[in-house]
Amino acid sequence: MTEAQTAPVKNTRTLVGRVVSDQRDKTITVLVERRTKHELYGKIVARSRKYHAHDEANVYHIGDLVEIAEGRPLSKTKNWVVTRLVEKARSV
Numbered sequence: 751m752t753e754a755q756t757a758p759v760k761n762t763r764t765l766v767g768r769v770v771s772d773q774r775d776k777t778i779t780v781l782v783e784r785r786t787k788h789e790l791y792g793k794i795v796a797r798s799r800k801y802h803a804h805d806e807a808n809v810y811h812i813g814d815l816v817e818i819a820e821g822r823p824l825s826k827t828k829n830w831v832v833t834r835l836v837e838k839a840r841s842v
Contacts, residue, residue, distance in 0.1 A: 763820045766836055769810050770800065777828060778805045780818055803830040813839025 767782035815837035818830040
């Protein structure tokens with residue numbers, strides 16, 4: 751297929767975050783931080799949220815920066831799938 755004939759891309763939400771847990775089989779926990787302005791005081795504050803993402807091959811580990819995309823529900827709490835590795839964790 752050429753570039754013009756590729757399959758249509760779904761409009762799914764994507765987020766970038768840091769892996770904070772990889773203890774479960776085929777599942778990682780990703781912490782996504784965003785900076786927003788406080789509604790009343792105007793100060794920039796960091797808001798964070800954790801997402802459970804599907805990692806089929808168990809290749810992502812704590813500290814990795816990954817991109818996750820919204821998908822179909824895979825379990826009670828897991829609706830996201832890891833799409834790519836943005837940055838590997840630095841080893842100490």
